[in-house]
Amino acid sequence: MKEIDPMLSTADELDSHPAPQEQIPALAVKGLSKSFPAPRGGTRRVLADVSLEVAPGEFVCIIGSSGTGKTTLLRCLAGLQPVDAGEVRVAGRLVNGPPAAMAVVFQDYSRSLMPWLTVGSNVALPLKSRGVGKAERTARAITALVEVGLDPGVAALHPAQLSGGMQQRVAIARALAVEADMLLMDEPFASVDAQTRSDLEDLVLKVRREHDLSVVMITHDIDEAVYLSDRVVTLGSSPATVTHEFTVDLGAVRNQLDTKSTREFADLRREMLSTLARR
């Protein structure tokens, strides 16, 4: 565990001295605050001075208990919600709307996939608006489906004909098809069973490796966070801010059985649990 380093490169530095490509963080959040109107007048502060950085190719999990404002943070990172103070930069560029370089996998697949479109059309839908031709759309959708471990034949089915785990695979395929550099995931495996969850975790590790993606995943599951990420950021207190950061040094290639049986995994897990329990 290390203390939070508030020193992040400022916007001015980035703009006036364009750094070499590999030094620009994939995601840089600085002093982000967000309030909402309270039900009985006034405002309720949800996020206060949240700062974090994600290096290119890094996998960062943000954990925190329910109601801490994880989803609000994700919506701010995704450019779906304007921030009150502070800034979000994706690959050095200020976010003021959903960035093209970012793909989001939402928590509830039944609300994120269009039930009236076939699986293939769901995956290809964002490509249409990006001006990709019909033949290439279809080809890229099929490629993405195969990549997430689905049979190309499912492209003709409707989402409701697939299991929950398969539907979330389709949502991941849609994120891959747009060829983004960064994946943003909001508790993507919260509503699938344990076995499916492990499979999907390994799938995310695989696609992240193969596409050299930067990933930010929100979860409330410590085991999942340790298993998947290079770094775990905890979000806590009210209003929420970054309380701790843990570096996870478990190597690039992991598997459910061995990785979770290692001493390092157990130690990290224990350390995180005790830190979080102490608060």
Added chain:
Amino acid sequence: MKRVGSIVVAVVTATGLPALIIGAWWLLSADSTSFYFPPLREIVEAGAEQWRTGELQRNLGASAGNWVIALCIILIAGIGAGFVLGRYRGVHQALFPVLEFARSMPAVVLLPVMLLVLGQGRSMQVAAIAYAAVWPVLLNSIEGFRSAGSQMDDVARSYRLSRWDRVTRIEIPAALPRILSGVAVSLPLAVGVVVIAEMVGSTEGLGHAILRAQQTFEVRDMWFGTIVIGSLGYVVTVVYRWLCWVLLRWHPETN
């Protein structure tokens, strides 16, 4: 074999009761000497005569024409206005009092006004049908588009869908179940208003034929016209239900 059996069962279940009612009517009325309730056989014969002279086809054509034109207006105006009113809360709030006033005004009340302004004939009938039957489509479209706006909004925005794709691929399909259930109410309603409009403002069509038959004591023709209109409503409903099934095959409740 089992499949054939289940089809037979389905056909018998669907047609059994109507067949029983028609059979009972046929038998019970066979010896009727009542002027107002002639035997069903004679009613059918009167209908066959109408077919031979071409009167039936002419009236059916006129009524169906009015109905189809009015329906097109209802669908375009109802869904189009529903989209605007459902998507833009401010427009809906501004128009709400006028809408509610217009909706509460029975179409029958407006018939004399329409007769006066548009005169007897097609435009008056179509206007009356469209006005009377547009409300279910309009109100359901408003609700459909209103709820469709928020549900998939995050997906549409984060994947940067174009305005066109948002409307055609997300908002319209999301609103479709509500729109279709509105149309399901409007369809038979429109059939009813076709008949009323023809009774007061036309010299052709099924409504006119029924009224004329009643006024000239052609009781058999009157009964026959009534049966034709009832059957039309039934056919429209069955065809429409099939259409909904095709359009909503993706919907979890359809399967």
